[in-house]
Amino acid sequence: MEYILETHRLLKNFGGLIAVNNVDVRVGRNSLTLLIGPNGAGKTTFVNVCTGVLRPDGGRVFFNPHNDESKKIDITGWPSHRVYKAGFVRTFQIPQPFISLTVLDNILVALGNRGEDPFRAPVKPLWIREEEENMRRAFEILKKVELDNYWDWQAFRLGAGQLKMLEVARALATGAKLIALDEPIGGTDPAYASNIFKHLRSLKESVDVTFLVIEHRIDIALPFADYVYVMDKGSVISEGTPDVVVKDPKVIEVYIGG
Numbered sequence: 001m002e003y004i005l006e007t008h009r010l011l012k013n014f015g016g017l018i019a020v021n022n023v024d025v026r027v028g029r030n031s032l033t034l035l036i037g038p039n040g041a042g043k044t045t046f047v048n049v050c051t052g053v054l055r056p057d058g059g060r061v062f063f064n065p066h067n068d069e070s071k072k073i074d075i076t077g078w079p080s081h082r083v084y085k086a087g088f089v090r091t092f093q094i095p096q097p098f099i100s101l102t103v104l105d106n107i108l109v110a111l112g113n114r115g116e117d118p119f120r121a122p123v124k125p126l127w128i129r130e131e132e133e134n135m136r137r138a139f140e141i142l143k144k145v146e147l148d149n150y151w152d153w154q155a156f157r158l159g160a161g162q163l164k165m166l167e168v169a170r171a172l173a174t175g176a177k178l179i180a181l182d183e184p185i186g187g188t189d190p191a192y193a194s195n196i197f198k199h200l201r202s203l204k205e206s207v208d209v210t211f212l213v214i215e216h217r218i219d220i221a222l223p224f225a226d227y228v229y230v231m232d233k234g235s236v237i238s239e240g241t242p243d244v245v246v247k248d249p250k251v252i253e254v255y256i257g258g
């Protein structure tokens with residue numbers, strides 16, 4: 001298994017509180033890796049430290065966007081805009097989605113803010129204007145998240161699930177190789193929620209993208225994951241494929257007994 005993200009003994013304190021306690025996580029390339037755990041476990045802080053929103057107090061973060069071990073980069077402590085340009089994107093880092101803009105314009109804005117672009121053709125014919133090329137790419141991406149038929153809708157008209165997929169599409173447009181989603185199904189009903197996960201799964205079949213998804217509700221998310229990490233009180237208490245993790249007594253205790 002090849003990893004797009006690896007952390008080694010990542011540490012983050014808030015005063016006396018150890019929010020992330022020497023955490024080792026490995027995210028397989030092109031996987032949907034789930035980070036679960038009760039509220040306050042340290043999930044959001046972990047992702048914030050990985051993406052440069054917060055500085056770590058110890059440990060290292062390695063990012064390997066190019067399927068090439070020799071190009072693995074040590075992104076520990078990088079500012080978030082640099083992590084984003086390298087292809088590790090938290091959706092809130094992208095310049096604001098404009099709820100009054102159309103679906104298409106949202107993607108075009110994101111295309112204008114890309115780092116390294118996986119959709120860029122190696123040789124671009126001179127007669128294709130930049131705008132035309134961006135338009136073609138935008139529709140290509142919108143098709144993948146099944147929003148192409150809504151291209152001229154203002155974003156506020158979309159449902160919660162569609163809006164979440166628009167966020168993901170915008171991340172793809174910026175050239176993201178690894179997309180971190182913090183509780184993407186929050187606030188949506190169960191039917192919508194599993195739809196979002198279905199979309200993420202089918203997306204990673206057709207695009208070289210990896211998802212690191214934070215979730216505290218395990219019932220909906222677990223069946224869609226390739227691999228799962230469980231955090232509690234700052235530490236990873238269990239990891240494995242979903243079928244292994246659900247049977248782990250430590251996980252059961254945290255979710256039911258704890």
Ligand SMILES: Nc1ncnc2c1ncn2[C@@H]1O[C@H](COP(=O)(O)OP(=O)(O)O)[C@@H](O)[C@H]1O
Nearest residue numbers: 014017019037038039040041042043044045046
């Ligand atoms: N900026 C902060 N300052 C102080 N404490 C924080 C801060 N952010 C998070 N915490 C604390 O760190 C712990 C982990 O929080 P968090 O990462 O948000 O957990 P989760 O995302 O798993 O719910 C919690 O006890 C939380 O109160």
Ligand SMILES: [Mg+2]
Nearest residue numbers: 043044045182
């Ligand atoms: Mg959180």
